Amino acid sequence: MDRFFHSVTLDKDLCVGCTNCIKRCPTQAIRVRGGKAQIMPERCIDCGECVRVCPHHAKKARHDSLDMIKKYEYTVALPAPSLYGQFNRLDDIDYVLNGIKALGFDDIFEVSRAAEIISDATRRLLSDGKLKKPVISSACPAVVRLIRVRFPDLCENVLPLRSPMEVAAELAREQAVQKTGLPPESVGIFFLSPCAAKVTDVRVPIGIEKSNVDGVLAISDIYPRLVSYMNKLQNTEQLSHSGIIGVGWSSIGGEAAGLLNENNLSADGIENVIKVLEELEDEKLQDLDFIELNACAGGCVGGVFAAENGYVARARIQRLRKYLPVSCNRMEDVGGVAGLLWTQPLEYAPVMTLADNVEDAMRVMNKIDKMAERLPKLDCGSCGAPTCRALAEDIVRGLARETDCIFLMRRQIQDIVGGTQQQEG
Amino acid sequence: MKLHFEVPGDDFTRAGEASGELKRKLKRLGFDPDVVRRAAIAMYEGEINMVIHAGGGVVDVEILPDKITIILTDYGPGIEDVDKAMQEGFSTAPDNIRMLGFGAGMGLPNIKKYTDTLNIKTEVGKGTVLTMTVLTNKQA
Numbered sequence: 007m008d009r010f011f012h013s014v015t016l017d018k019d020l021c022v023g024c025t026n027c028i029k030r031c032p033t034q035a036i037r038v039r040g041g042k043a044q045i046m047p048e049r050c051i052d053c054g055e056c057v058r059v060c061p062h063h064a065k066k067a068r069h070d071s072l073d074m075i076k077k078y079e080y081t082v083a084l085p086a087p088s089l090y091g092q093f094n095r096l097d098d099i100d101y102v103l104n105g106i107k108a109l110g111f112d113d114i115f116e117v118s119r120a121a122e123i124i125s126d127a128t129r130r131l132l133s134d135g136k137l138k139k140p141v142i143s144s145a146c147p148a149v150v151r152l153i154r155v156r157f158p159d160l161c162e163n164v165l166p167l168r169s170p171m172e173v174a175a176e177l178a179r180e181q182a183v184q185k186t187g188l189p190p191e192s193v194g195i196f197f198l199s200p201c202a203a204k205v206t207d208v209r210v211p212i213g214i215e216k217s218n219v220d221g222v223l224a225i226s227d228i229y230p231r232l233v234s235y236m237n238k239l240q241n242t243e244q245l246s247h248s249g250i251i252g253v254g255w256s257s258i259g260g261e262a263a264g265l266l267n268e269n270n271l272s273a274d275g276i277e278n279v280i281k282v283l284e285e286l287e288d289e290k291l292q293d294l295d296f297i298e299l300n301a302c303a304g305g306c307v308g309g310v311f312a313a314e315n316g317y318v319a320r321a322r323i324q325r326l327r328k329y330l331p332v333s334c335n336r337m338e339d340v341g342g343v344a345g346l347l348w349t350q351p352l353e354y355a356p357v358m359t360l361a362d363n364v365e366d367a368m369r370v371m372n373k374i375d376k377m378a379e380r381l382p383k384l385d386c387g388s389c390g391a392p393t394c395r396a397l398a399e400d401i402v403r404g405l406a407r408e409t410d411c412i413f414l415m416r417r418q419i420q421d422i423v424g425g426t427q428q429q430e431g
Numbered sequence: 432m433k434l435h436f437e438v439p440g441d442d443f444t445r446a447g448e449a450s451g452e453l454k455r456k457l458k459r460l461g462f463d464p465d466v467v468r469r470a471a472i473a474m475y476e477g478e479i480n481m482v483i484h485a486g487g488g489v490v491d492v493e494i495l496p497d498k499i500t501i502i503l504t505d506y507g508p509g510i511e512d513v514d515k516a517m518q519e520g521f522s523t524a525p526d527n528i529r530m531l532g533f534g535a536g537m538g539l540p541n542i543k544k545y546t547d548t549l550n551i552k553t554e555v556g557k558g559t560v561l562t563m564t565v566l567t568n569k570q571a
């Protein structure tokens with residue numbers, strides 16, 4: 007499997023080479039070269055910021071298509087809880103779940119069920135006191151990838167539990183095999199996702215060797231068909247089996263609320279997440295037990311594959327979950343914490359370091375510092391790099407030229423013109 | 432390589448900027464995460480102290496492959512009793528600073544804890560020079 011696979015990708019034909027995406031990228035992973043944006047795969051964390059900000063819709067997030075379900079004898083859909091916030095005047099989650107079955111799936115397994123199991127496991131791990139505090143949620147795949155490339159010191163603080171999606175996928179497959187007698191590989195498990203990073207997380211997972219999910223479908227992609235099936239439903243069978251805690255994971259603060267412990271912090275939006283991680287790194291938040299971080303504003307409801315405005319979806323879910331039980335699923339349902347733990351530790355990926363050893367890195371940094379002094383410090387982006395400093399680094403690495411800076415070029419031209427004028431005079 | 436930072440004493444909200452910059456640089460140079468953390472926190476504590484007590488100052492950092500030296504120089508009131516200042520929980524920070532969560536009396540003790548050597552030269556009424564080193568090949 008491609009180590010540098012990314013959901014986020016570029017449609018070259020649509021890219022006009024503007025500076026919107028390069029300025030917004032939290033890992034400075036994008037450059038405009040030859041009039042087109044380029045994504046550095048080793049730096050991209052699939053947060054989707056560039057997809058959101060691109061006015062030309064040239065940045066896209068890849069996902070699987072609904073046709074893929076035909077490849078399997080039996081299929082189970084895993085709806086993310088954020089899906090429930092996409093519908094106006096919805097008062098019963100079972101409408102959504104029955105609609106998904108009508109769409110062509112044999113069964114559904116709510117991700118919110120697995121979220122409640124993870125909430126339960128997190129509560130117990132926290133009270134056992136074996137985790138390094140403050141514990142950082144591992145639920146947001148973009149945040150975990152951000153920590154891996156930018157916050158080496160915090161890798162140990164990340165909650166070593168599998169995501170609700172993965173736990174749901176495993177349980178769904180087990181149930182399907184039991185019910186049908188089919189071999190596990192004949193069962194197709196599909197996540198209905200608000201999130202582009204989840205597409206990457208399934209292809210190149212962190213913490214586990216292989217994902218149990220066979221395909222990731224974008225909520226925005228299936229939404230129109232799903233709505234039409236939901237409108238045609240005659241009667242609904244009872245399928246929903248999760249409570250306030252599980253459904254609450256759909257927006258920021260939900261996971262933390264599920265810990266039933268006030269000593270936590272929740273932050274959403276990638277820039278805010280970075281600020282919190284920096285404070286954490288400086289050991290300024292040592293008193294907290296738990297930190298919930300979501301790359302998207304509002305939490306998963308704000309994902310790039312969501313069909314509805316994230317804040318509207320959040321408000322709807324708040325109303326929708328009002329009369330649900332607090333929680334319907336417990337850790338015992340999966341036989342304890344062991345099966346929920348990551349099997350591989352989160353390891354720092356030093357993609358931002360300047361060289362393999364400190365001596366060389368210092369030489370490179372010296373050169374970058376010198377080059378940066380010559381640049382105008384306007385961070386205009388016209389050169390295709392997000393900041394003057396980033397251009398200085400690209401020049402030193404041989405990836406860009408000084409004349410890519412229009413201000414340096416203007417100065418050079420003025421020098422030449424000034425020289426000829428002097429000669430003439 | 433050498434770095435120089437001016438730490439302004441009149442804007443408390445900017446305290447911590449210089450140590451943040453050091454942290455970013457050390458990370459990009461590829462130092463061990465533990466070294467980055469120790470150097471950044473030690474400098475942060477010193478920087479905050481300069482702003483709270485001394486009206487700012489300057490920081491000079493020398494980065495060598497095996498050793499990071501951080502020298503914080505201020506022209507503030509000096510430290511009257513260094514031994515006391517080194518005790519955990521002892522602080523002379525004013526109440527308005529404590530309201531922000533600073534002034535817990537952990538500044539100098541933390542610097543001592545995170546660095547490999549710490550030298551304090553201080554004269555009451557003249558100022559303070561803190562020289563600290565973090566060895567890069569040693570785990571805390």
